[in-house]
Amino acid sequence: MLAVYADQGAEVAQWHRSVVGDDRGNAHAIDVWRGHGHFLHQEDSERFAAQLRAWLGPIEPVGAGSAASADAPAVARE
Numbered sequence: 001m002l003a004v005y006a007d008q009g010a011e012v013a014q015w016h017r018s019v020v021g022d023d024r025g026n027a028h029a030i031d032v033w034r035g036h037g038h039f040l041h042q043e044d045s046e047r048f049a050a051q052l053r054a055w056l057g058p059i060e061p062v063g064a065g066s067a068a069s070a071d072a073p074a075v076a077r078e
Contacts, residue, residue, distance in 0.1 A: 002055045004048070006036045029055045051055045 001020065005013040013032045020028045031051065033040055042050040 002052065003031070004040055004051065005032045006040060007032070007034055018067060040059075 006060055010032045013030050016032070017030050036043050037074065
């Protein structure tokens with residue numbers, strides 16, 4: 001789970017960390033961005049996107065390493 005809080009959410013973030021613990025390795029990322037308001041993804045879109053990509057990085061896409069999905073478009077090969 002990825003949770004990003006603004007300044008006002010610092011106490012909630014601390015509580016959140018205590019609830020989820022760290023029994024799933026890096027599956028949980030809880031962060032507080034100082035100096036930001038409610039719309040973090042709009043106020044600092046590059047930082048938000050980078051944090052999201054970093055959090056998703058270790059996750060293997062569904063179907064990775066397996067046969068192509070039936071819903072995937074066919075690719076012609078010559």
